[in-house]
Amino acid sequence: MHNFDFVKPGTVADAAAALQGDEAQPLGGGQTLIPTMKQRLAAPETLVSLIGIAEMQGVCKTDAGELSIGGATTHATVEAEAASLFPGLAGLAGRIGDPAVRNRGTIGGSLANNDPAACYPAAALATGATIRTDKREIAADDYFQGMFTTALDEGEIIVEVRMPIPEKSNYQKFLQPASRFALTGVFVAKYADGVRVAVTGASEEGVFRWTEAEQALGSNFAADAISGLSVSADGMINDLHGTPEYRAHLVKVLTGRAVMAAA
Amino acid sequence: MVSVSMNVNGKPASGEVEGRTLLSAFLRENLKLTGTHIGCDTSQCGACVVHVDGKAVKACTMLAAEADGSEVKTIEGMANADGSLGVVQQAFQDHHGLQCGFCTPGMVMSAAALLSENPNPSEAEIREYLEGNLCRCTGYHNIVKAIMAAAGQDVSKIAAE
Numbered sequence: 116m117h118n119f120d121f122v123k124p125g126t127v128a129d130a131a132a133a134l135q136g137d138e139a140q141p142l143g144g145g146q147t148l149i150p151t152m153k154q155r156l157a158a159p160e161t162l163v164s165l166i167g168i169a170e171m172q173g174v175c176k177t178d179a180g181e182l183s184i185g186g187a188t189t190h191a192t193v194e195a196e197a198a199s200l201f202p203g204l205a206g207l208a209g210r211i212g213d214p215a216v217r218n219r220g221t222i223g224g225s226l227a228n229n230d231p232a233a234c235y236p237a238a239a240l241a242t243g244a245t246i247r248t249d250k251r252e253i254a255a256d257d258y259f260q261g262m263f264t265t266a267l268d269e270g271e272i273i274v275e276v277r278m279p280i281p282e283k284s285n286y287q288k289f290l291q292p293a294s295r296f297a298l299t300g301v302f303v304a305k306y307a308d309g310v311r312v313a314v315t316g317a318s319e320e321g322v323f324r325w326t327e328a329e330q331a332l333g334s335n336f337a338a339d340a341i342s343g344l345s346v347s348a349d350g351m352i353n354d355l356h357g358t359p360e361y362r363a364h365l366v367k368v369l370t371g372r373a374v375m376a377a378a
Numbered sequence: 379m380v381s382v383s384m385n386v387n388g389k390p391a392s393g394e395v396e397g398r399t400l401l402s403a404f405l406r407e408n409l410k411l412t413g414t415h416i417g418c419d420t421s422q423c424g425a426c427v428v429h430v431d432g433k434a435v436k437a438c439t440m441l442a443a444e445a446d447g448s449e450v451k452t453i454e455g456m457a458n459a460d461g462s463l464g465v466v467q468q469a470f471q472d473h474h475g476l477q478c479g480f481c482t483p484g485m486v487m488s489a490a491a492l493l494s495e496n497p498n499p500s501e502a503e504i505r506e507y508l509e510g511n512l513c514r515c516t517g518y519h520n521i522v523k524a525i526m527a528a529a530g531q532d533v534s535k536i537a538a539e
């Protein structure tokens with residue numbers, strides 16, 4: 116790993132100022148960035164640690180019925196603090212990686228990285244989350260722009276993620292046991308005015324919404340409602356862990372399971 | 379260079395480190411606490427697990443600078459005050475929870491973190507909690523058994539495997 120300067124500001128404003136510098140990059144929990152730097156795939160000159168920023172920590176319910184999650188909140192904290200407010204999200208957070216990864220990794224880091232097999236992007240897209248940065252608010256539907264690509268500008272900080280709390284939700288993760296990421300994962304969220312279904316780990320374009328299933332489940336929220344649908348294998352990821360056809364099949368199976376388990 | 383100071387196993391420790399110095403390197407090279415092992419250095423194996431402010435973390439995937447001001451506990455801090463083995467360590471010895479011993483410091487630290495969150499875990503909960511701790515020797519059975527025993531459960535009926 117190349118050397119860098121380390122700074123740990125206490126406010127978003129100070130972090131944003133530090134990120135104006137040449138080759139400066141935010142550091143969340145480091146669970147992706149530190150391994151990436153060890154491989155010299157990233158070599159920032161300054162790392163701006165966000166974990167000391169109090170306004171980016173914690174989980175609470177807003178007056179508008181949304182779950183507000185600070186951008187530097189760890190997966191373990193979301194698992195604990197969202198448990199009664201939004202159990203579908205707490206269940207997702209509690210199955211990311213392993214306990215040590217969950218004690219460091221943050222929601223902001225996960226959404227900024229947008230790994231095609233990551234879990235949080237599915238929840239953000241399925242809930243129609245708002246991603247608030249130090250500069251603006253971005254709707255989840257506009258935020259995800261393909262594998263490892265997002266609407267974020269260089270040095271832009273995810274300060275908060277707000278997710279409308281569904282009536283019922285569930286995340287089904289089909290584990291890829293070597294990486295402990297999702298081989299394929301599906302988040303189903305049921306609202307008074309409709310259902311949203313987001314799929315991770317499957318498409319070469321990254322996380323996406325399965326709109327046919329959303330329509331079918333919107334009129335009948337039961338696993339049977341999607342039995343007549345099929346998912347095309349076109350554009351699905353092909354690797355040694357699974358073929359495109361296998362992933363397409365998993366999307367439907369996991370969606371059905373998520374509907375049955377939704378609480 | 380960054381100045382870091384932390385409490386390690388109850389004693390103050392400080393030093394001047396580079397930004398890129400990992401917590402694992404600071405513990406092993408600056409403080410000579412070589413009980414924290416480095417297996418993969420890629421956050422997969424869990425041999426380097428230590429506690430930072432009471433929580434299990436992979437010391438190879440945390441910067442020493444990030445641990446500034448923290449309470450750190452390593453395997454060297456797990457013995458009793460009189461130098462005898464702590465409960466989890468003793469259970470690993472009694473139930474043959476190790477063979478080569480390379481993964482053991484991380485296993486013991488993860489087990490201790492689990493027991494502080496969940497004092498009476500089921501076998502399934504133990505296996506799930508150890509998802510990020512890899513062992514190439516034991517096949518995990520005796521590790522799980524040792525942790526059940528450390529939690530005060532009766533393991534006499536569980537066959538050695």
Ligand SMILES: Cc1cc2nc3c(=O)[nH]c(=O)nc-3n(C[C@H](O)[C@H](O)[C@H](O)COP(=O)(O)OP(=O)(O)OC[C@H]3O[C@@H](n4cnc5c(N)ncnc54)[C@H](O)[C@@H]3O)c2cc1C
Binds near residue numbers: 143225271
């Ligand atoms: C063994 C292992 C298993 C894992 N399993 C899973 C899994 O099952 N599911 C899953 O979803 N993930 C998994 N992960 C990834 C994990 O969730 C990471 O924590 C996460 O992807 C990155 O979060 P971080 O806080 O560690 O970010 P970092 O590693 O610190 O940063 C990642 C990227 O995001 C940027 N960044 C960080 N915070 C912010 C912010 N607030 N605003 C803007 N940019 C920011 C950084 O500059 C960097 O580019 C796993 C990781 C490991 C090591």
Ligand code: FES
Binds near residue numbers: 416
């Ligand atoms: S050495 Fe840290 S996880 Fe393997």
Ligand code: FES
Binds near residue numbers: 476481515516
């Ligand atoms: S005892 Fe050898 S790796 Fe676990």
